[in-house]
Amino acid sequence: MTEDPVKLYVIVMAILLCVLSYVAYDSWKQASAYEAAIHRAPREAEQMKTLASEVKALVDQIAKSELRDGGEKVLIERVEKTMNLTRSQYGSDTVPIGRGVKGREKRFTYDYGGGRGSPALRRLEVAKFCESVERASGGIVKTIELQLRRATGEGAPEVGKTEKVTDDRYKAKIVFGLRVVD
Amino acid sequence: MGKSVGLDIHERGVRAVEVTGSGKKFRVGRYMEREVTPRGGAPDPEEMRVALAEVFKHYSKHHVIASVEASDTVVREIPVPFRADDQIRKVVKYEAEHHLHDCDADDVVVQYAKVGESSDGTNLLVFAVRKDVIGRRIEFARAAGVEPLAMDLDALALFGAVKTAGLIDESPTCVLLDIGHRSTGMVFVVDGTVRALRSVRLGVDSISHGMAREMEIDAGEAGEKVKEIAGEDEGDLLVPLHPGEAKPETAKGHAELERDVFHQKRDEFAGRLKREYVRSVAALRGGASPSRVIATGPGLSVPGLLELLAERLGVPVEPFRPSEAFSCKLDGQKARFDESGAVALGLALKGIGQDPLSLDFRQEELKVANKFELLKNSLAVTVTLLFFGLLAFSGHCVYKMRQLEHQRFEGIVDSAYKPFADVVASYNGLGSMIEERHQVDPNAVERGGPKPEAVKRFLQTLERMKRNLHTIVGDAKGLPQITSALQVWNDIFATVGKLHEQIDFVDFESIEVTQKRVTLVMVLPDVEAGQRLEEGLKRVEFLSAMTLEEWGASPYPGTNHQKITFSFKRIER
Numbered sequence: 001m002t003e004d005p006v007k008l009y010v011i012v013m014a015i016l017l018c019v020l021s022y023v024a025y026d027s028w029k030q031a032s033a034y035e036a037a038i039h040r041a042p043r044e045a046e047q048m049k050t051l052a053s054e055v056k057a058l059v060d061q062i063a064k065s066e067l068r069d070g071g072e073k074v075l076i077e078r079v080e081k082t083m084n085l086t087r088s089q090y091g092s093d094t095v096p097i098g099r100g101v102k103g104r105e106k107r108f109t110y111d112y113g114g115g116r117g118s119p120a121l122r123r124l125e126v127a128k129f130c131e132s133v134e135r136a137s138g139g140i141v142k143t144i145e146l147q148l149r150r151a152t153g154e155g156a157p158e159v160g161k162t163e164k165v166t167d168d169r170y171k172a173k174i175v176f177g178l179r180v181v182d
Numbered sequence: 183m184g185k186s187v188g189l190d191i192h193e194r195g196v197r198a199v200e201v202t203g204s205g206k207k208f209r210v211g212r213y214m215e216r217e218v219t220p221r222g223g224a225p226d227p228e229e230m231r232v233a234l235a236e237v238f239k240h241y242s243k244h245h246v247i248a249s250v251e252a253s254d255t256v257v258r259e260i261p262v263p264f265r266a267d268d269q270i271r272k273v274v275k276y277e278a279e280h281h282l283h284d285c286d287a288d289d290v291v292v293q294y295a296k297v298g299e300s301s302d303g304t305n306l307l308v309f310a311v312r313k314d315v316i317g318r319r320i321e322f323a324r325a326a327g328v329e330p331l332a333m334d335l336d337a338l339a340l341f342g343a344v345k346t347a348g349l350i351d352e353s354p355t356c357v358l359l360d361i362g363h364r365s366t367g368m369v370f371v372v373d374g375t376v377r378a379l380r381s382v383r384l385g386v387d388s389i390s391h392g393m394a395r396e397m398e399i400d401a402g403e404a405g406e407k408v409k410e411i412a413g414e415d416e417g418d419l420l421v422p423l424h425p426g427e428a429k430p431e432t433a434k435g436h437a438e439l440e441r442d443v444f445h446q447k448r449d450e451f452a453g454r455l456k457r458e459y460v461r462s463v464a465a466l467r468g469g470a471s472p473s474r475v476i477a478t479g480p481g482l483s484v485p486g487l488l489e490l491l492a493e494r495l496g497v498p499v500e501p502f503r504p505s506e507a508f509s510c511k512l513d514g515q516k517a518r519f520d521e522s523g524a525v526a527l528g529l530a531l532k533g534i535g536q537d538p539l540s541l542d543f544r545q546e547e548l549k550v551a552n553k554f555e556l557l558k559n560s561l562a563v564t565v566t567l568l569f570f571g572l573l574a575f576s577g578h579c580v581y582k583m584r585q586l587e588h589q590r591f592e593g594i595v596d597s598a599y600k601p602f603a604d605v606v607a608s609y610n611g612l613g614s615m616i617e618e619r620h621q622v623d624p625n626a627v628e629r630g631g632p633k634p635e636a637v638k639r640f641l642q643t644l645e646r647m648k649r650n651l652h653t654i655v656g657d658a659k660g661l662p663q664i665t666s667a668l669q670v671w672n673d674i675f676a677t678v679g680k681l682h683e684q685i686d687f688v689d690f691e692s693i694e695v696t697q698k699r700v701t702l703v704m705v706l707p708d709v710e711a712g713q714r715l716e717e718g719l720k721r722v723e724f725l726s727a728m729t730l731e732e733w734g735a736s737p738y739p740g741t742n743h744q745k746i747t748f749s750f751k752r753i754e755r
Contacts, residue, residue, distance in 0.1 A: 004558075006558045006559065006562050007554070007558060009562055010558060010561050010562050010565055013562070013565040013566060013569055014565055016569060017565055017568055017569050017572065020569060020572045020573060020576065021572060023576050024572045024575050024576035024579065027576045027579035027580050027583065028575070028576070028579045030579070030583050031579040031580075031582045031583045031586070034582075034583055034586040035586065037637065037638075038586060040637075041637065044637050044638075044641060045637075047641060048601065048602065048637070048640055048641060048644065049601065051641065051644040051645065051648060052601045052602065052604075052605045052644060054648055055605050055609065055644055055647050055648050055651060056605055056608065058648065058651035058652065058655060059605070059608045059609055059611075059612060059651065060608075061655060062612055062615055062651065062654060062655065063608070063611075063612065067614075067615055070614070071614045071615075097661065097662065098662060101660060101661055101662065102653075103653050103658070103661060127668060127671070127672070130666070130667075130668040131668060134666060134668065139655070139656075140654060140655060140656065142656065142664045142665075142666045142667075143666050143667040143668040144664055144666075144667060144696070144697055145667055145694075145695065145696045145697070146667035146668065146670075146671055146693065146694070146695045147692070147693070147694045147695075148690070148692060148693040148694075149691070149692040150689075150690065150691050150692060168689075168690075170690075170693075175667075177664065178654070178656070179653050179654060179655075179656050179658070179661065179664075180617075180653070180654065181616070181617065181620050181650040181653050181654065
């Protein structure tokens with residue numbers, strides 16, 4: 001330890017100076033940030049208003065759909081029940097949207113016309129079913145795949161008819177899907 | 183602007199000069215001298231301390247260059263077999279040792295100046311001063327709280343002052359005479375460089391001492407008589423050149439007799455000085471002949487001495503008057519400065535860079551080792567001022583921050599929080615559509631307090647909510663769009679409906695619509711109908727972005743019709 005009081009004083013003051021420099025710098029930085037924030041405030045307030053209204057519009061869009069009441073599966077099956085359709089098979093899965101894209105896709109697969117108790121569907125029934133689901137979900141749930149195969153046997157159409165036939169029956173596989181946040 | 187103090191410490195006192203400015207442009211600001219009683223050839227330490235303390239009441243202590251007397255120095259010209267300075271520096275001390283008969287090389291500080299080069303190496307003028315002599319002078323200065331930054335010989339300091347005044351350029355081969363009280367320094371300059379240095383134990387005190395002996399009075403009284411004589415008309419004091427015209431001794435008064443004794447002693451002094459001068463000039467190598475003698479020191483006040491010396495030496499002897507050569511502000515000290523201030527001036531000039539020989543006798547253990555010691559007081563003041571300055575600044579910043587925080591920012595955050603909280607409530611209210619981990623804590627921002635980050639966080643959270651909602655709705659930026667397969671199916675049927683009359687009939691065997699592929703298998707009357715239908719299908723919006731990967735036709739069993747397959751595949755980009 002030094003015996004020179006001036007030297008000791010200089011050392012202590014130098015240490016204090018370092019600490020104080022940091023405190024002063026920090027205070028200055030914070031004060032500058034406050035000033036900048038106040039300067040930015042009117043612009044940011046405006047930005048917030050715009051953003052809040054955009055979010056509100058999206059929330060309203062989703063809120064209007066019937067998805068809120070139990071989710072997408074409940075919605076699809078409610079429509080199915082209303083139309084008195086009987087499925088032969090059901091499956092669901094969740095897959096990533098794709099390479100480089102954040103998010104997942106939920107898929108619900110319904111098969112109709114797979115045998116007894118599950119009659120093949122008319123084209124109009126398929127169209128109405130898909131349309132009802134899409135509309136009820138506010139466009140959020142979409143028909144992402146559709147497979148129709150002409151049904152054979154009873155109710156099968158006669159090939160080569162010249163008039164427009166609307167009651168041909170088809171085995172249908174319908175996949176509904178929607179995007180979810182990852 | 184630089185400030186330097188030259189401190190000439192000699193056995194009878196101190197002289198100090200302050201110079202302000204740079205090496206190119208400077209001004210002599212103040213000159214002071216204080217006398218002390220010499221004791222056994224050295225100044226009394228206590229008296230010296232008091233004298234220095236008094237002097238440094240008026241001068242800065244931070245940039246002081248002090249002197250060492252040439253009379254304490256051994257000067258020799260020696261040859262060394264090197265030319266490079268670093269090599270010379272390594273050996274000079276040990277080369278000089280051969281010429282130092284009464285002391286060890288470790289007891290002296292050795293400095294040198296190059297005086298010429300030969301085919302074998304370099305001729306050096308070597309100066310050796312005992313370390314205890316230098317140390318004693320440092321102690322004198324330290325006792326008064328002064329730490330000299332460098333030390334130089336008084337004779338070399340005189341050379342520096344005369345050279346800076348431009349007199350060496352006028353007379354490159356000359357002799358500088360510093361006629362002191364007890365000794366006289368001689369600097370022999372040849373072709374603008376110092377070639378020899380001598381200090382003769384012969385000063386103007388020898389005149390008063392001689393008078394004292396002759397007149398049987400004490401030395402102090404004799405000194406007063408010399409001053410009295412000097413105060414009278416200098417014209418009458420010239421040495422009587424025609425002794426035949428002199429009055430007989432019996433006819434002379436007391437004052438005339440005193441003058442005669444003075445003249446006699448002055449003649450003796452001049453004669454002895456001439457002998458030393460002639461001997462030294464004769465010893466100069468190359469037979470250089472000085473064209474001029476430049477004199478300074480207390481000897482200048484001895485009336486008629488310079489004229490007498492000029493006559494005896496056979497060269498012009500001129501006084502060096504620094505006040506005429508440099509810009510000065512001396513307030514009544516001009517005469518004293520001109521007579522005795524040249525050495526101190528040379529030292530001060532060394533401090534501002536006018537240093538022709540660049541010698542420093544503070545070497546080895548005498549070196550100014552710890553610069554901190556020199557600067558610590560200034561440093562203490564500086565750190566104190568900085569500390570309080572920074573304290574005030576950070577206090578100001580904190581105060582300003584608090585003001586902003588409480589008076590202005592609180593309001594801004596409050597006004598922003600309300601709409602934010604409303605949106606968060608409805609967002610979280612979407613239930614199963616927003617997984618729990620994606621829900622927003624409505625209190626998170628509020629807990630952060632009214633800080634600038636709060637609004638930034640509001641904005642970031644809103645952006646995240648918006649992105650999530652866009653993903654759910656399916657139109658987020660960068661997200662591939664889902665095209666409803668129902669829509670595609672409707673478009674295909676609308677196209678087929680338009681072509682129905684042209685192609686008679688169309689029966690769909692199967693339809694498969696996915697996001698990447700559309701496959702249609704249908705029964706048509708003939709291949710031509712298939713081709714017509716293909717043209718129509720290519721105009722369907724979804725299919726127009728696809729390529730027709732497969733087109734096949736085959737007879738439909740049991741009929742004349744064709745079973746035609748269209749397979750479209752999305753073009754991957």
